[in-house]
Amino acid sequence: MSEPLLQAVDLQCERDERILFRDLSFSILPGTVTRVEGPNGSGKTTLLRMLAGLNDAWSGSLLWCGKPRSAQREEFLRNTLYLGHRPGIKPLLTPMENLRALTAGRRPLPEPVLREALDGTGLTWFQDVPCRNLSAGQQRRVALARLLIADEPLWLLDEVFTAIDSGGVSAIEDLLQQRAAEGGAVVVTTHHDLNLPGMQRIVLGGGAANEC
Numbered sequence: 030m031s032e033p034l035l036q037a038v039d040l041q042c043e044r045d046e047r048i049l050f051r052d053l054s055f056s057i058l059p060g061t062v063t064r065v066e067g068p069n070g071s072g073k074t075t076l077l078r079m080l081a082g083l084n085d086a087w088s089g090s091l092l093w094c095g096k097p098r099s100a101q102r103e104e105f106l107r108n109t110l111y112l113g114h115r116p117g118i119k120p121l122l123t124p125m126e127n128l129r130a131l132t133a134g135r136r137p138l139p140e141p142v143l144r145e146a147l148d149g150t151g152l153t154w155f156q157d158v159p160c161r162n163l164s165a166g167q168q169r170r171v172a173l174a175r176l177l178i179a180d181e182p183l184w185l186l187d188e189v190f191t192a193i194d195s196g197g198v199s200a201i202e203d204l205l206q207q208r209a210a211e212g213g214a215v216v217v218t219t220h221h222d223l224n225l226p227g228m229q230r231i232v233l234g235g236g237a238a239n240e241c
């Protein structure tokens with residue numbers, strides 16, 4: 030069996046004196062898709078932000094490739110793609126300008142590759158329109174174009190299906206499965222009824238947590 034990319038051991042997180050989850054342990058193996066599920070306010074976004082290194086208010090341990098994540102933060106960040114539940118795009122910039130900004134600081138990608146990614150999300154005719162003039166789903170698609178060019182082995186995706194139409198939903202589901210088939214790992218929160226073959230589930234709610 031291959032080594033986990035990410036391992037969580039006895040995670041606990043408290044918000045406003047309420048325990049969101051405790052004793053939460055799980056492994057994220059290469060080649061897998063994991064869905065974090067639970068009712069509103071159960072801590073899905075909080076957990077994903079913890080995994081992404083964006084929230085330090087927790088206890089327990091997180092290992093990246095078998096070693097404490099804190100000791101190899103740069104390597105972890107280089108190998109992880111996090112998409113938050115907001116599209117995170119700038120309204121005055123065009124989709125192309127946004128995609129360039131979203132990928133800046135990573136491996137520089139030539140313009141045709143970025144253009145192809147936007148084409149792949151159905152934004153061919155909107156590449157030069159300011160994003161504030163796009164619909165909610167189209168704005169989300171700009172952020173999702175990152176998935177078409179991402180080579181990070183670990184994807185942490187918060188509510189990526191929000192505002193996406195049914196054709197887009199199946200395209201994203203295919204992408205997640207493709208990432209796993211390529212040996213990557215995906216952790217996703219969603220209220221959409223995602224049910225991929227072999228999918229692991231982390232169920233939050235009621236102050237306890239289970240891995241299924």
Ligand SMILES: Nc1ncnc2c1ncn2[C@@H]1O[C@H](COP(=O)(O)OP(=O)(O)OP(=O)(O)O)[C@@H](O)[C@H]1O
Nearest residue numbers: 044045049067068069070071072073074075076218
């Ligand atoms: N920065 C913060 N400070 C204090 N409490 C917070 C903070 N962020 C989130 N919370 C609280 O933590 C709880 C979990 O929030 P979180 O956004 O993780 O839930 P969620 O499961 O993702 O919910 P939803 O399904 O509605 O998106 C909520 O009760 C929220 O009010």
